[in-house]
Amino acid sequence: MKFETLNLSQDMLNNLEEIGYVKMTEVQARALPLILEDKDVVAQAKTGSGKTAAFGIGLLEKLNVKKFQPQSLVLCPTRELADQVAKEIRLLARATHNVKVLTLCGGAAFGPQLDSLRHGAHIVVGTCGRILKHLKKDSLSLKELDILVLDEADRMLDMGFSDEINEIFTFCKKRKQTLLFSATYTDEVKDIANSLTNEAVFIKTESSEATNKIKERFYEVGDKFTAIIKILSNFELENAIIFTNTKVEADELAQKLQNAKIDALAIHGDMEQYDRNDVLVQFANKSCPILIATDVAARGLDIKELSMVINYDLPHTKEIYTHRIGRTGRAGCDGLAFTTFGGFQRDKVDEYKDGTREFGDINELRNIEGFTMKPKFFTLVI
Incomplete structure (x- = not known):
C-alpha cells in the first residue's frame, strides 16, 4: 500500500518520495488512516517496524503551524530514543514551513530548555521525568495539546514510569487523541492503555512476532x-x-x-x-x-x-x-x-x-x- 492512497498533503507526499518512503510498512498502513481520522490507537509493533513515521506523519498532517504552542507530545523511555524520534519527525517535516520540534530530556541542562520553551514549540519529544519537571514548574503547558503519543510504552513501564505517565496525563486537556505503541502487550500495558485511551482501535502487526527471519x-x-x-x-x-x-x-x-x-x-x-x-x-x-x-x-x-x-x-x-x-x-x-x-x-x-x-x-x-x-x-x- 502506497502513501499516495492516503489523504495526505501534496507537500508531504513529495517529501516522502524524496526521502525514499513510497510503500507503507504494515503498522503504517494500518495505523495511519486511523490516526488521520482522530481515533485513539493502541499498536503492538516491534522496534524497526516504521512506527515513528506512522505517528510522525499523523502529527504533522494535523498540525496548525500558526499556533505556536505544543500541539503534540511524544513520550519516550530514553534520551537516545527521544533524540532519534525528534530527528525523524524533523525529516518528515522538511516540507512543512517553520515547524519547531523540541526535545526535553534529563541529562541535558535545564536552562537552555527553558529558553527554547519561551520561544515556543509545535511538537515536544521527551522523557517522562524531564517533561513532568517542566510541567510542575509551569515552563511547559499542555493546555493546547491535541495528540499524546506513548512510544515503546512497555519499556517505559518496565523502567517504572507508570506514575509519571499518569501524572503527565492530568496536565493534558480532556479531549485529545492518544496513541500508544509497544513491542509487547503485557497486562500492565493493557491496563495503562485502557486508562489513557478512549475507544481505542487495537492493532497487532505480523512483524510484532520477533521470530521473523x-x-x-x-x-x-x-x-x-x-x-x-x-x-x-x-x-x-x-x-x-x-x-x-x-x-x-x-x-x-x-x-x-x-x-x-x-x-x-x-x-x-x-x-x-x-x-x-x-x-x-x-x-x-x-x-x-x-x-x-x-x-x-x-x-x-x-x-x-x-x-x-x-x-x-x-x-x-x-x-x-x-x-x-x-x-x-x-x-x-x-x-x-x-x-x-x-x-x-x-x-x-x-x-x-x-x-x-x-x-x-x-x-x-x-x-x-x-x-x-x-x-x-x-x-x-x-
Whole structure:
C-alpha cells in the first residue's frame, strides 16, 4: 500500500518520495488512516517496524503551524530514543514551513530548555521525568495539546514510569487523541492503555512476532566469555550487540574483549550523556564492531543492519528477550540471536523452548586461534 492512497498533503507526499518512503510498512498502513481520522490507537509493533513515521506523519498532517504552542507530545523511555524520534519527525517535516520540534530530556541542562520553551514549540519529544519537571514548574503547558503519543510504552513501564505517565496525563486537556505503541502487550500495558485511551482501535502487526527471519540459538555453557569468543569467531558478522543485565558486567566484558583484541565499547546508564553519545556514534558508524549494553542504555538505538544479538545474560523476562533480539533481522534481512546460560538456569530456559528456537552444543563450534575484530573505519567525535 502506497502513501499516495492516503489523504495526505501534496507537500508531504513529495517529501516522502524524496526521502525514499513510497510503500507503507504494515503498522503504517494500518495505523495511519486511523490516526488521520482522530481515533485513539493502541499498536503492538516491534522496534524497526516504521512506527515513528506512522505517528510522525499523523502529527504533522494535523498540525496548525500558526499556533505556536505544543500541539503534540511524544513520550519516550530514553534520551537516545527521544533524540532519534525528534530527528525523524524533523525529516518528515522538511516540507512543512517553520515547524519547531523540541526535545526535553534529563541529562541535558535545564536552562537552555527553558529558553527554547519561551520561544515556543509545535511538537515536544521527551522523557517522562524531564517533561513532568517542566510541567510542575509551569515552563511547559499542555493546555493546547491535541495528540499524546506513548512510544515503546512497555519499556517505559518496565523502567517504572507508570506514575509519571499518569501524572503527565492530568496536565493534558480532556479531549485529545492518544496513541500508544509497544513491542509487547503485557497486562500492565493493557491496563495503562485502557486508562489513557478512549475507544481505542487495537492493532497487532505480523512483524510484532520477533521470530521473523531471526535464527535463535541457545547454548548452555560453563564459561560464558569463552563461549562469546567462539560465537563471534564462527559467524561472519560486521557488528553485534551483547546484552548484559548489569552495568558492572557491561564494563567488565568490554574490557575483557578489548584485552582479547576484539574492539568493544560498553554503554550503560551510569555514563555521562556525552560519553554515551560518543559510543553510539562510533558503533553506528562502524568504528566499533561490538557494543556491550544494558537494556535501558540500548533502548532507542537504531542500527539498520545489525548482524547479531547475543544475550550474555538470560533476560529477566521473555518480553525483554523479544526487545533484544528484535534489533537484528530488520527490513527483510536475516538476523542471528544467541543466548548463553548456565546449568542452574535450565528451568528458566524451558520457558523459551518452542519449535522455532534451537538448543545447541557450544563444543560444536570451532576453536579459532588468533581471532580478532577491528573496525573498518575510525570516527573522531568532536
